Amino acid sequence: MSGHFALDGRLAADTRHVASLPLCELLLMNDARFAWLVLVPRKAGMVEIADLADTEQRTLWSEVNQAAAALRACAPCDKLNLGALGNIVRQLHVHVVARREGDAAWPGPVWGSGAAQAYAPEALAQLIANLRNALA
Amino acid sequence: MSGHFALDGRLAADTRHVASLPLCELLLMNDARFAWLVLVPRKAGMVEIADLADTEQRTLWSEVNQAAAALRACAPCDKLNLGALGNIVRQLHVHVVARREGDAAWPGPVWGSGAAQAYAPEALAQLIANLRNALA
Numbered sequence: 001m002s003g004h005f006a007l008d009g010r011l012a013a014d015t016r017h018v019a020s021l022p023l024c025e026l027l028l029m030n031d032a033r034f035a036w037l038v039l040v041p042r043k044a045g046m047v048e049i050a051d052l053a054d055t056e057q058r059t060l061w062s063e064v065n066q067a068a069a070a071l072r073a074c075a076p077c078d079k080l081n082l083g084a085l086g087n088i089v090r091q092l093h094v095h096v097v098a099r100r101e102g103d104a105a106w107p108g109p110v111w112g113s114g115a116a117q118a119y120a121p122e123a124l125a126q127l128i129a130n131l132r133n134a135l136a
Numbered sequence: 137m138s139g140h141f142a143l144d145g146r147l148a149a150d151t152r153h154v155a156s157l158p159l160c161e162l163l164l165m166n167d168a169r170f171a172w173l174v175l176v177p178r179k180a181g182m183v184e185i186a187d188l189a190d191t192e193q194r195t196l197w198s199e200v201n202q203a204a205a206a207l208r209a210c211a212p213c214d215k216l217n218l219g220a221l222g223n224i225v226r227q228l229h230v231h232v233v234a235r236r237e238g239d240a241a242w243p244g245p246v247w248g249s250g251a252a253q254a255y256a257p258e259a260l261a262q263l264i265a266n267l268r269n270a271l272a
Contacts, residue, residue, distance in 0.1 A: 048204075048215075048216055049201070049204075050204065050205070061193065061194075061197055068184075068185075069186070079183075079221075079223055080185075081220070082218075083217070083218065083221070084217070084218040084219075085215075085218075085219070086217075087215055087217070087242065087244070088243050090215075106223065107223035107224050108247065108248040109221060109247045109248060111244065112243075
């Protein structure tokens with residue numbers, strides 16, 4: 001539990017930074033197949049939701065709601081998918097994904113579903129700008 | 137949003153009843169490959185977490201924590217997996233799964249991973265009894 005928070009290297013490589021919320025780093029998966037956010041509490045040594053104090057958990061779910069609302073404002077969404085798995089990357093992180101019927105993994109989960117397709121740079125910059133606007 | 141709550145038929149077929157918590161029905165997936173609970177808020181017409189009022193969301197996450205603690209007390213667990221997908225069954229439900237390294241879907245998600253293997257009746261009854269004790 002001690003030590004400084006540092007974002008897991010795999011999460012850092014797979015995502016782009018959107019915003020620093022009070023508790024979490026808000027990241028966008030660099031995968032144009034899905035509008036997909038990841039929230040990472042800025043606390044060292046967290047693995048399970050229950051590792052967070054009750055008040056932090058409350059903040060986490062509130063930030064998940066904010067992220068979900070921003071995502072819906074910026075991307076088509078037939079169903080939100082929420083997940084906290086951590087089987088591969090143990091650092092506590094929560095996924096919020098805007099799913100569309102017929103998307104690349106539909107109706108299955110996005111996790112473990114094929115290889116990411118990076119955004120074109122302009123599309124990535126535009127989506128991040130839109131998400132920041134929606135959060136503001 | 138109106139009407140009476142009725143458990144989705146697919147969820148009913150795939151699970152066994154464990155407990156009625158203040159907000160949610162707590163169900164055990166009848167799949168011996170994974171120790172896997174599902175929580176279903178007893179409110180008609182709920183699809184997304186955000187369809188619940190703030191206080192109900194708080195209760196939901198508190199009941200998810202209770203379910204997770206009971207699961208860990210009754211089954212080996214290297215990592216908890218939490219998910220709210222609803223791509224197939226739209227009625228709002230939250231999955232809590234005790235994952236073991238090397239289990240039938242490891243390190244992928246359990247959702248969409250092969251066919252369920254029903255518990256032997258005695259094992260099912262024993263696990264449900266243990267879960268009820270752990271919740272008490």
